[in-house]
Amino acid sequence: MAHLDTNSSDGERHTLQSLPKSNVFTQMLPADAAFPTPKDSHDTPRQTLGPRMVKSALFTYVRPDSQGEPELLAVSQRALQDIGLNEEEAETEEFKDFVSGKKILTWDASKPDEGIYPWAQCYGGYQFGQWAGQLGDGRAISLFESTNPATGTRYEIQLKGAGRTPYSRFADGRAVLRSSIREFVVSEYLNAIGIPSTRALALTLNSGSKIMRERVEPGAIVTRFAQSWIRFGTFDLQRIRGDRETLRTLADYTAEHVYGGWDKLPSKLPAGDAKDVHSQIQTGVTKDTTEAEGVEEENRYVRLYRAILRRNAETVAKWQAYGFMNGVLNTDNTSILGLSIDFGPFAFLDTFDPTYTPNHDDHMLRYSYRNQPTIIWWNLVRLGEALGELMGAGSKVDDSVFVDKGVTQDQADELVKRAEGVIDRCGDEYKAVFLAEYKRLMTVRLGLKKQKDSDFEVLMSELLDCLEAFELDFHHAFRRLSGIALEELETEEQRRDIAGRFFRADNTPRQESDSRERIGKWLEKWSARVKEDWGTGSDAEAERQSAMHAINPRFVPRSWILDEVIDRVEKKHQRDILPKIMKLALNPFQESWDVDADEEERFCGDVPKYKGMMQCSCSS
Ligand SMILES: Nc1ncnc2c1ncn2[C@@H]1O[C@H](COP(=O)(O)OP(=O)(O)OP(=O)(O)O)[C@@H](O)[C@H]1O
Known part of the structure; x- marks a missing residue:
């Protein structure tokens, strides 16, 4: 039986060298003023690039710092295909150097004004409901963007675990093998079952490296990619900094370069029609159009907010329908594109217990299965606050006094009222989009073609x-x-x-x-x-x-399976389990995989006693 292969692309394939590369992110957005050009960063000793507070910037140029002897453990064939790379490319030394951070393929110190230099993004976040300050890519370094010519999809490719950046705070910039295996497998699995996710191309073990956690562990690097790594926390940080200019630049960049243009954003829903969430929505509204009037005016930033809200509502609906929990839904782990992002203590439900949280440290059950839709809305309200001034300004958003000086006294009340009204109405839209997607998926998971109102109570709830x-x-x-x-x-x-x-x-x-x-x-x-x-x-x-x-997977990468894979790779040196598990993860709807019949049966059978509903800590 064919697997569900929603995002794959056939067509022109490239070598690493011939892959089209860009750096729109660093060209369009403000760089850390301490190292305004790649050369400034490159000429600086690594230790000087360590943790500090960064002002008015969205990224810092920083190079990977490879450690130990790289051993390429696994490559996702689906990822190669989606990026547009030849399969054979993964066999080359150049690929190994690229995914281990040993070599920057796109920059040459002798031509410092040309090429693309790696960078780390700056963001903040609310963690467990509290403002946590500046966070940023403390152990992720982006290498370049690449647009697959066959699909037109642009990805930002980055290494996770390749050394410290200005955003590492008190930590080492590394990732342990254990958490890297978990991220590598689950991000490709989510994509394979049709849940939007950041992706993983390769997993590299840094042989000989010793990473200090609760015990000494081997280090690893995941080469990962996403259409965007911008998080809600990227917006939160600008609001807390009071940096109106960067916030606006970031919002413009998100609309124009992440969502593909202002005219791709959804129009306003007619009043009272929040239930009819799809048929009433149109795209093609031009950038400067303001919809509705007076205190209900909606400008382009409201359309951006609503696009982000709709993507996230759909993703969380899919998580609920497939029993997936992120485990740490902080605003720095909530994607502007509605991607599943940051795979720490995530898990899939084993038995159905809505109060279950996979996060060992989540004593209040804030990130439990049943709370996920509410928490994503909580995060969206924080985003609404960050965008509040731009949304509340209505048709005055481009007036020069507002742009240069901010909100005037006589504007303030109306602006606040308008922004609050938007967030209120968006709450209804969020609920409606969430429910529509949840019911749609549960309907097909139950093998039904049409939805009947009674199905929800009679079949799904029961x-x-x-x-x-x-x-x-x-x-x-x-x-x-x-x-x-x-x-x-x-x-x-x-x-x-x-x-x-x-x-x-x-x-x-x-x-x-x-x-x-x-x-x-x-x-x-x-x-x-x-x-x-x-x-x-x-x-x-x-x-x-x-x-x-074709919609109900046979294979699910449950916590006990990932633990076993980690144990076998790390302690028993059974490297071949990784490609095997990836075969199941990339084709989870198949009945069998020609891997090993007994092993397949075990991984798809009952959860072994005492290994269900495990919890994980945040240390990774
Ligand atoms: N070992 C580490 N070294 C440096 N920074 C770290 C380390 N572990 C976590 N951080 C930073 O702490 C913050 C929160 O960590 P969290 O575990 O949520 O993210 P992550 O898994 O590192 O990153 P991502 O969200 O990019 O997958 C992030 O800013 C992250 O970069």
């Missing part, structure tokens, strides 16, 4: 209630449902029997007996709905089952 009450596996429920034939559900006895498939293999029939009846009843309603949408007959059944198998 299924989740059963999963929670009987501690059933979230992912197995959908995958196993996909394989059930309607003719197996005709009698009550049959349904009770089939209900057994939702339980662990080591459950005793006595444990299951009450629950089988409730699940049996649910199966009866489900099969009636499936018949309504698909009709009967073997062709319809085959079509429905294959649609369900």
Whole structure:
């Protein structure tokens, strides 16, 4: 069966040298005044490039500092394809030097005014609800951007774990192998199941390097890429600094270079129509157009805010539908493009427990599964505050007095009222977009073609209630449902029997007996709905089952699997487990992978006892 390959591209492939490269980010945005040009940074000893507070800048030029002997552990074939690189390129020494930070491919010290020099971004953030100050790329260094000619998608490629930057604060600029394996696998997996995510190209072990955490651990580098690495925290920082000019430049850059132009942003929703979230939206509104009037005026910055809000609402809806938790949804970990970003203590649900947080340090359950939609909205309100002045200015946003001097006394009340009104209305839109996407995905995950109002209560909520009450596996429920034939559900006895498939293999029939009846009843309603949408007959059944198998993954990179992979790579030197697990992660909807039948069965089977719903700390 074909895998769901949403973002891949065929067509022209490049070598590292021939890959088109750009640095629009550093050309358009303000550099750290301490090192205004690449040469200034390059001529400075590395230790001088250490942590400090940076003013009025969005990045600092800084070069990677490779450590140890690089060993290329894994490359994502899907990533090579999406960037537009030849597969063979990954075999070359040049590729190894590139992904380990040993060589800057795009800059030559003898021609300091040409080429592209690496940089680290400056951002801030609210962490666990508190302002945390300047953060920034403390261990990530961007190398260049590249636009895949076949797809037109531009990615910013960066190394994570390649040394200190001015944003490293008290830390070492390194990443341990353990967290690097987790990030490498999950970012490619999320992309493979259709969830927007930052991506990973390669994983390099720095053999011989010793990184101090709770214990001494080997270091690694993930070469990763994204259409943008700008976070909500990038905007927060400008607001806290009171740097109106940089904030405006950043907003303009985001609209023009991340979202592709002001005319690509969504128009205002007609009043009272927040429910009809898609059909009422138009693009093509020109930059200077102001929609509505008076205190409800919406200028282009409102359209930008709404574009960001819609992307994030859709992404968090997908996380909920697939049981994924980020674990640390601080504003520095919330992407301006709605990408899943920063893979620290993330996890997938094993059994369905909405109060579960994968973050060991999250005692208040702030980042638990059920809180994710609320927390992303909380982060969006912070973003609304950062953009508040630009949004609240309405049609006066380009007046020279406002641009040069700021808000005048007589403007202030109306401006605040307008900005608050926007954020209020956007709250409704966020909820509506979230719910529309969540219901759409749950509908297809349940094998239905059309949505009926009653499905939410009768099928979705009741299924989740059963999963929670009987501690059933979230992912197995959908995958196993996909394989059930309607003719197996005709009698009550049959349904009770089939209900057994939702339980662990080591459950005793006595444990299951009450629950089988409730699940049996649910199966009866489900099969009636499936018949309504698909009709009967073997062709319809085959079509429905294959649609369900293509949306409900068989493989999920659960915490226990990642722990085992880490252990095998790090302690047992079983490097070959990485390409194997990547085969499953990149093609998670397949039934089998020709990797190793026993291993496949184990990774896709019941979670071993005492290894479910594990938690992880932030140390990485
Ligand atoms: N070992 C480290 N060295 C330097 N800075 C670090 C280190 N670990 C974390 N930081 C910085 O601390 C902040 C919060 O860390 P967090 O773990 O959320 O991010 P990260 O995993 O390093 O980065 P990203 O969000 O880019 O994946 C970031 O500014 C990050 O760069």
